[in-house]
Amino acid sequence: MTVKSTARARKKASPGVPDSLATGKDAPAELVQLLTPEGERVEHPDYPLTVTPEELRSLYRDLVLVRRFDAEATALQRQGELGLWASLLGQEAAQVGSGRAMREKDYAFPTYREHGVAWCRGVDPLNLLGMFRGVNHGGWDPNEKNFHLYTIVIGSQTLHATGYAMGITKDGADDAVIAYFGDGASSQGDVNEAFTFASVYNAPVVFFCQNNQWAISEPTTTQTRIPLYRRASGFGFPGVRVDGNDVLACLAVTRWALDRARSGSGPVLIEAFTYRMGAHTTSDDPTRYRANEETEAWKAKDPISRLKAHLEREQLADEEFFAAVEAESETLGLRVREGVRSMPDPDATLIFDHVYAEPHALVAEERAEYVAYAESFEGGE
Amino acid sequence: MSKLTMSKAINEGLRACLETDPKTLIMGEDVGKLGGVFRVTDGLQKDFGEDRVIDTPLAESGIVGTAIGLALRGYRPIVEIQFDGFVYPAFDQIVTQLAKMHARALGHVKMPVTIRIPYAGGIGAVEHHSESHEAYFAHTAGLRVVTPSNPDDAYWMLRQSVESDDPVIFLEPKARYWDKAEISSAPELDLHAAKVVRPGTDLTLLAYGPMVKVCLEAAQAAEQDGHRVEVVDLRSLSPVDFATLEASVKRTGRAVVVHEAPVFMGMGAELAARLTERCFYHLEAPVLRVGGYHAPYPPSRVEEQYLPDLDRVLDAVDRALAF
Ligand SMILES: Cc1ncc(C[n+]2csc(CCOP(=O)(O)OP(=O)(O)O)c2C)c(N)n1
Ligand SMILES: [Mg+2]
Numbered sequence: 001m002t003v004k005s006t007a008r009a010r011k012k013a014s015p016g017v018p019d020s021l022a023t024g025k026d027a028p029a030e031l032v033q034l035l036t037p038e039g040e041r042v043e044h045p046d047y048p049l050t051v052t053p054e055e056l057r058s059l060y061r062d063l064v065l066v067r068r069f070d071a072e073a074t075a076l077q078r079q080g081e082l083g084l085w086a087s088l089l090g091q092e093a094a095q096v097g098s099g100r101a102m103r104e105k106d107y108a109f110p111t112y113r114e115h116g117v118a119w120c121r122g123v124d125p126l127n128l129l130g131m132f133r134g135v136n137h138g139g140w141d142p143n144e145k146n147f148h149l150y151t152i153v154i155g156s157q158t159l160h161a162t163g164y165a166m167g168i169t170k171d172g173a174d175d176a177v178i179a180y181f182g183d184g185a186s187s188q189g190d191v192n193e194a195f196t197f198a199s200v201y202n203a204p205v206v207f208f209c210q211n212n213q214w215a216i217s218e219p220t221t222t223q224t225r226i227p228l229y230r231r232a233s234g235f236g237f238p239g240v241r242v243d244g245n246d247v248l249a250c251l252a253v254t255r256w257a258l259d260r261a262r263s264g265s266g267p268v269l270i271e272a273f274t275y276r277m278g279a280h281t282t283s284d285d286p287t288r289y290r291a292n293e294e295t296e297a298w299k300a301k302d303p304i305s306r307l308k309a310h311l312e313r314e315q316l317a318d319e320e321f322f323a324a325v326e327a328e329s330e331t332l333g334l335r336v337r338e339g340v341r342s343m344p345d346p347d348a349t350l351i352f353d354h355v356y357a358e359p360h361a362l363v364a365e366e367r368a369e370y371v372a373y374a375e376s377f378e379g380g381e
Numbered sequence: 382m383s384k385l386t387m388s389k390a391i392n393e394g395l396r397a398c399l400e401t402d403p404k405t406l407i408m409g410e411d412v413g414k415l416g417g418v419f420r421v422t423d424g425l426q427k428d429f430g431e432d433r434v435i436d437t438p439l440a441e442s443g444i445v446g447t448a449i450g451l452a453l454r455g456y457r458p459i460v461e462i463q464f465d466g467f468v469y470p471a472f473d474q475i476v477t478q479l480a481k482m483h484a485r486a487l488g489h490v491k492m493p494v495t496i497r498i499p500y501a502g503g504i505g506a507v508e509h510h511s512e513s514h515e516a517y518f519a520h521t522a523g524l525r526v527v528t529p530s531n532p533d534d535a536y537w538m539l540r541q542s543v544e545s546d547d548p549v550i551f552l553e554p555k556a557r558y559w560d561k562a563e564i565s566s567a568p569e570l571d572l573h574a575a576k577v578v579r580p581g582t583d584l585t586l587l588a589y590g591p592m593v594k595v596c597l598e599a600a601q602a603a604e605q606d607g608h609r610v611e612v613v614d615l616r617s618l619s620p621v622d623f624a625t626l627e628a629s630v631k632r633t634g635r636a637v638v639v640h641e642a643p644v645f646m647g648m649g650a651e652l653a654a655r656l657t658e659r660c661f662y663h664l665e666a667p668v669l670r671v672g673g674y675h676a677p678y679p680p681s682r683v684e685e686q687y688l689p690d691l692d693r694v695l696d697a698v699d700r701a702l703a704f
Contacts, residue, residue, distance in 0.1 A: 134505060134507070134682040152507060153470075185439065217415035218410065218439070346680065352676055363674075
């Protein structure tokens, strides 16, 4: 007997909100935008932004270099130099806009895809590659650039960000924190608990959700029946949906949210509406679950070409500038390639090196056993 | 059936469950169109529909918690956790609710929930994708814990797990997903029976899941040194088939337990203690253990040094034989 379905003949649960609203297709009015896909500067009454031509060029440079670094890492994975890579392709503006909104003493808590934020924080891109190459599980000192380690377990870091922000309040400081997470992560208990804690303790944390429309193969509609930014109201703080492919809008809204947080007004949820242009990771095959037309449609909203169009139409940058950025990206590419290839494998004793901050008898014993065992092979193989 | 990989064997096992029992459901992240990150559920949503092969929101506690509710309503959920390291958000539901529900209701409710977890290492993955956490589950009364080492067991043990009226933690050794073998037409053994997979007279290697293959290779290598090593595949970690283990160890007089999980407080500790109690006068050497260290699973570039391999197993065999 083959049973195809046990569902009774009744209509599927009514969503309450049309899918198109959850995905945002019918909601342009809700979307904060300062730069149209054509590169035209528009104003938003709530989020005014003054940027100098110099700043615009600098943002452009960030976007290009971040994309170049990411492309280089993808290529290095294909060549076997990395075990895995999670590309940020398409999300550069969300990351650079929010990253550049931060002050030096602010703190970022990333997922595993925030290479653009890391760039803005001044983390050496090579540091990001260690865990993807398999030489460490993170490796950098988070306190050096106030950029926490990448977190793979979905949503966990949002609670750490909230706790860190609670500490800022206790210290009477005016720093602020950004917690990055994805549309998929919005379903996790940890994320919802972070919302609760942040709200109850009025913590200076900005929840920055990059809704890139996909959680591996699951569309955002698998996670939510309302636009994600509206979740905030149930927790008692504001939510804003911003065009995640508009670096200026991301900058303006995040700056506003961080300032609001540091002035004691508590958390904000920002939903950066964007798109994951590539595969989830280099292990993924998106042709199994999404249509090429969708990806093609998002190409027209590319974050870099719109800023470039703006710079060109306003004559804020010349050929020489674009060529210089291009040259700089070549240099970065070369540095990344060479850096990764010469990254040494760790000594196996790394296994035992940092398990505890203080001596631990069992670890010490097993380390000694391991070393003796390994030495018994030396020269013998 | 022709030769199948372990992942395909489990896929076929799931298909058979969905075909034979209309109350079975598959729930998990990316189990639908994608067919799971290891393609274990490939094609099942297409053939059985979105009502029975369910892409859930990204929330493991939610997945297991709602599976418990579905079980209360008469369904038989088969849950997929995407990777070992991501079961922890669901740990509370598994340990405090799923495992105890039957006992708390004095037997009035049953919890036929199967939780499939790709586990253990050796595939060069990033953090949280290589964990061996079987001891946590085996330590929890109310859960049955099993792990196949080959495609045939994977197929039949999955079917038996789904048929069980108790919650079963079904651990799939992901490094063995691509191993191929023939699937027999009927299950040879009870779900919780251990199996002597290679007979020997001098020493018993006790292993399960990913380490059975390593132990079989070690036994073969030991033969070249004139040692006849028996290999027992535990298959079930709760309950353990101690009768089969005891008979083997009484015959050989020596035992070495091998697992990827850390040795300290691991399955090997329990096996060594029980076998010592049961076989004390037959033992020529203490029961030795080979396994992971008391350290987080390391970055992939040094995982080879962390995982028990042929040499480390043979080293323990030599030490046991030298007593
Ligand atoms: C707790 C947990 N469950 C499952 C996974 C496996 N996993 C890795 S990424 C991912 C999807 C995440 O989607 P989203 O939050 O939208 O972030 P994105 O990858 O799109 O940036 C899943 C399910 C995980 N890392 N952690
Ligand atoms: Mg996403």
